Amino acid sequence: MSEPAVEVKNLTKVFSLGLRKEYVVAVDNLSFEVKAGEVYGLIGPNGSGKSTTMKVVLGLMAASKGSAKVFGLDSGDIRARNEIGFLPENPYFYKHLSGAETLRFYGKLCGLKGAALKDRIGELLKLVDLEGAANRRLAGYSKGMLQRIGLAQSLIQNPRLVILDEPTAGVDPVGSRQIRDLIMRLRDEGYTVFLCSHLLEQVQEVCDRVGIIFKGRMRREGTLDELIEIENQTSMTIENATPELIAGIHELIRSSKGARLIEEGHSRTSLEHLFIQIAERNREGES
Amino acid sequence: MSETPTTPAESTPRTTPRAAGKSVPIFSIGRVHTIASSTVTQLVRMKTFYFLLAFALVVVAVGNFNIPATPAKELSMIKKVAFGTMDIFAWLFAIVATALLIPKDVEDRTLYTILAKPVRRIEYLLGKLGGVLAVIAISLVAMYAICAAVIFSRESLFVSAEYQSMVASGQYTGAEIEEQLSLIRSQGLRAELGIAVLASFFKAAVVAVVTIFLSTFASSSLFTIIVSVLLFLIGHAHHMASSFWLDESGNSVLVQMLVKVVKVLIPNYQLFSFSEGIVQGEAVVAALVWQMGGLTSGYLIVFLLLSLLVFVDKEF
Numbered sequence: 315m316s317e318p319a320v321e322v323k324n325l326t327k328v329f330s331l332g333l334r335k336e337y338v339v340a341v342d343n344l345s346f347e348v349k350a351g352e353v354y355g356l357i358g359p360n361g362s363g364k365s366t367t368m369k370v371v372l373g374l375m376a377a378s379k380g381s382a383k384v385f386g387l388d389s390g391d392i393r394a395r396n397e398i399g400f401l402p403e404n405p406y407f408y409k410h411l412s413g414a415e416t417l418r419f420y421g422k423l424c425g426l427k428g429a430a431l432k433d434r435i436g437e438l439l440k441l442v443d444l445e446g447a448a449n450r451r452l453a454g455y456s457k458g459m460l461q462r463i464g465l466a467q468s469l470i471q472n473p474r475l476v477i478l479d480e481p482t483a484g485v486d487p488v489g490s491r492q493i494r495d496l497i498m499r500l501r502d503e504g505y506t507v508f509l510c511s512h513l514l515e516q517v518q519e520v521c522d523r524v525g526i527i528f529k530g531r532m533r534r535e536g537t538l539d540e541l542i543e544i545e546n547q548t549s550m551t552i553e554n555a556t557p558e559l560i561a562g563i564h565e566l567i568r569s570s571k572g573a574r575l576i577e578e579g580h581s582r583t584s585l586e587h588l589f590i591q592i593a594e595r596n597r598e599g600e601s
Numbered sequence: 602m603s604e605t606p607t608t609p610a611e612s613t614p615r616t617t618p619r620a621a622g623k624s625v626p627i628f629s630i631g632r633v634h635t636i637a638s639s640t641v642t643q644l645v646r647m648k649t650f651y652f653l654l655a656f657a658l659v660v661v662a663v664g665n666f667n668i669p670a671t672p673a674k675e676l677s678m679i680k681k682v683a684f685g686t687m688d689i690f691a692w693l694f695a696i697v698a699t700a701l702l703i704p705k706d707v708e709d710r711t712l713y714t715i716l717a718k719p720v721r722r723i724e725y726l727l728g729k730l731g732g733v734l735a736v737i738a739i740s741l742v743a744m745y746a747i748c749a750a751v752i753f754s755r756e757s758l759f760v761s762a763e764y765q766s767m768v769a770s771g772q773y774t775g776a777e778i779e780e781q782l783s784l785i786r787s788q789g790l791r792a793e794l795g796i797a798v799l800a801s802f803f804k805a806a807v808v809a810v811v812t813i814f815l816s817t818f819a820s821s822s823l824f825t826i827i828v829s830v831l832l833f834l835i836g837h838a839h840h841m842a843s844s845f846w847l848d849e850s851g852n853s854v855l856v857q858m859l860v861k862v863v864k865v866l867i868p869n870y871q872l873f874s875f876s877e878g879i880v881q882g883e884a885v886v887a888a889l890v891w892q893m894g895g896l897t898s899g900y901l902i903v904f905l906l907l908s909l910l911v912f913v914d915k916e917f
């Protein structure tokens with residue numbers, strides 16, 4: 315099919331600290347692809363190299379080794395950047411500008427002008443539900459509003475790919491819900507979304523595929539179902555189960571040889587479990 | 602009303618991925634202009650122009666100060682104060698505004714969002730420089746207008762008062778009266794004063810580009826401001842400083858080379874000081890003005906290239 319939206323190959327990024335020969339390997343031989351039209355989530359704890367990977371993809375940083383491509387173009391190519399909308403982690407825009415002025419500024423940077431720009435600004439303000447605050451300065455925006463104007467800003471030139479760094483971090487549950495709904499809308503409109511987060515439960519529902527990154531390395535990757543599925547385990551979700559039915563199932567499990575009930579309950583948290591497992595396994599491996 | 606049947610949302614296949622956008626120009630004056638005008642907006646909303654109000658008050662106050670001096674001396678004093686203030690405003694503003702704006706963009710990560718758009722780093726630097734210079738130019742023109750109005754009103758007042766008193770005394774010939782009046786006019790409003798304003802602007806432009814260069818690698822605004830002011834002061838004693846260093850001829854060739862490089866890299870701000878003479882009524886030497894223009898362009902190009910050299914591979 316079409317070429318991947320993002321193609322990261324054997325990416326390594328090393329930061330040297332100060333004058334001494336200390337260094338940090340922020341990203342370690344990382345390879346993955348984001349296919350056109352999908353929502354891909356890179357998840358991992360703070361400091362695992364997610365932001366660094368995104369910055370290399372954007373061309374804000376150079377790779378120490380390996381490469382990153384966007385729609386077949388080298389990252390850092392000005393044409394590649396025209397295809398990308400980016401929302402950085404904890405973004406700050408010019409506080410002295412209003413929401414509409416912010417969008418105008420970024421729109422002009424992308425070469426939009428006149429009526430086309432005006433229409434696009436109106437469209438995006440509506441999309442992110444900030445029409446009422448369009449003429450208020452960003453200094454008075456809440457965190458959730460800032461994230462939404464940031465999302466609108468990233469979409470201004472109608473890019474093919476949207477890169478979101480921790481889009482829901484620091485936003486209250488309602489605001490975070492709004493942002494996730496927006497991401498799903500973007501997916502439905504054909505945008506490719508590449509996001510990263512340390513908030514697993516939140517990302518879980520919007521991502522088609524996720525990569526779990528820890529200490530700069532890809533630990534697991536796949537569709538959500540694949541990741542959650544564990545080969546020798548089966549989970550059931552039963553509607554309207556009576557206590558008798560559950561007791562019966564427990565009885566059946568007990569009486570069948572080798573089978574064991576590991577857990578019961580909501581399956582939503584299993585991705586989180588997997589993640590913690592991986593983190594712990596790697597910590598043990600090191601010490 | 603066209604009612605096209607739609608399949609339920611769940612079963613709709615995803616829309617096909619979006620098509621590629623249109624191409625982007627390699628270099629765009631429009632993007633430079635966008636960044637420059639946003640810088641101007643930023644500085645205006647930081648209430649920069651309130652300074653002009655203070656300036657107007659000072660100049661009007663000095664203009665109405667009744668000092669026991671000849672009219673020519675009084676005009677000369679007004680000019681000294683006004684043009685001196687304009688000059689200080691221009692270079693100090695060039696340093697402070699430039700040193701605050703770029704590091705702030707880096708700190709606030711606003712720079713990420715700008716450089717993530719199809720914007721070249723040189724366009725960003727040019728835009729910031731252009732914005733700061735535009736504010737300086739607007740301020741200088743406004744200050745010049747204020748001070749021209751004050752000088753002109755004082756000058757016409759003095760001229761008519763002198764004329765009346767000389768005629769009234771009946772002791773002077775027409776030629777003598779004319780001579781006296783032209784003495785006053787020589788300290789009044791003359792077109793050449795514009796050259797002095799231009800000199801302040803050129804100096805501020807060089808100061809701004811040096812500050813941009815410093816802020817591409819400095820990690821704090823404070824450091825940038827201090828070093829830039831230091832360079833400004835050294836640049837005023839350029840002749841003295843370079844002869845002092847170059848006299849150490851006992852040094853190795855390497856050190857001498859280094860001194861030469863440093864000498865070229867510290868702009869010679871003394872070159873712009875001929876404007877003080879213009880303010881005091883000296884004739885304008887055209888050659889000096891051209892030299893000043895040429896050097897300013899030279900410094901702008903060299904320092905922009907140096908800044909780009911650092912900035913182009915900078916990681917944030």
Ligand SMILES: Nc1ncnc2c1ncn2[C@@H]1O[C@H](COP(=O)(O)OP(=O)(O)O)[C@@H](O)[C@H]1O
Binds near residue numbers: 364
């Ligand atoms: N500019 C930098 N200089 C030095 N170290 C850095 C820099 N940026 C990130 N790091 C280090 O690289 C690692 C990964 O950081 P980051 O990519 O920001 O992680 P994440 O986004 O997953 O939280 C961290 O250990 C961080 O300290």
Ligand SMILES: [Mg+2]
Binds near residue numbers: 364480
């Ligand atoms: Mg991060």
